[in-house]
Amino acid sequence: MALLGPLALRRVPRVLSIAGTDPTGGAGIQADLKSIAAMGGYGMAVVTALVAQNTRGVRSVHTPPTAFLREQLDAVSDDVIIDAVKIGMLGDVATIEVVHEWLLRIQPQLVVLDPVMIATSGDRLLADSAEASMRGLVGTVNLVTPNLPELAVLVGEPIATHWPDALDQARRLSAGAGTAVLVKGGHLLTDSSPDALVDAAGGAGETLREFLGPRVATSNTHGTGCSLSAAVATVMARTGDWGTAIGEVKGWLQGALTYADELQVGEGSGPINHFHHLWTAALPGK
């Protein structure tokens, strides 16, 4: 899929999230819409799965019929020019196939895939049987944003526990799939939480750019991966440059984690504070 040229949109980017739901608002489509808005985009949403979950875990998943998923996707693309797509929870093989077919047919300008597999709570959000289909989808998007366990599944290797090993896996994934990879270090047991953009696609040498940041001491990290990918899709549509987009989003996410505890939503792993930069009056100490 062609990468964006150095275009900078002069209007509000129209960004579509294709993902599952979180009724407590911290992850999935709800987090995506907040992140897109926080980054100055117009958010749209197609639901792949209705998930009965809260900050403590997942209770059950209801997957709409594939024909209805296709109708949702076509309802958007028949009417709206989509500047960027963010893909989150897909759940099973049939859902991946419908989204894959739609991507090939519609050829959106820019697609960011968060290959959601297991929630922070430990609950599975992707069937084991769908891992091969997920690997196939990676080759059709512009950027994939795995955490360390997802990266391991995508390359078929053990989970990296050291950052240099994760970077090597990201290189192998990028070279094999022909897709840029943003590997996330949130699962490392270190004082920092680094991310890295690896682009070994196209045989034109490899790009490696690291985005460093201190680890914020909070257990309210529910939906960070969802929020990151939706925000990157939005800023990329605006700027046309991965490095600029990821750098801007990383700074915003750092603030969203820093002010997460102010929200007091739920008793488990709560949401991040997507609008921390706008709610100065409502946040003590800002």
Ligand SMILES: Nc1ncnc2c1ncn2[C@@H]1O[C@H](COP(=O)(O)OP(=O)(O)OP(=O)(O)O)[C@@H](O)[C@H]1O
């Ligand atoms: N405690 C933290 N402090 C600072 N940054 C963090 C922290 N935890 C995660 N991050 C950042 O949040 C983003 C998501 O990373 P992570 O590896 O947690 O992805 P994920 O597992 O997909 O997220 P999720 O929690 O939604 O499942 C990355 O930019 C990562 O560096």
Ligand SMILES: Cc1ncc(COP(=O)(O)O)c(N)n1
């Ligand atoms: C619908 C949906 N999509 C993604 C996640 C992953 O987010 P997290 O790992 O933070 O629970 C989730 N819990 N629910």
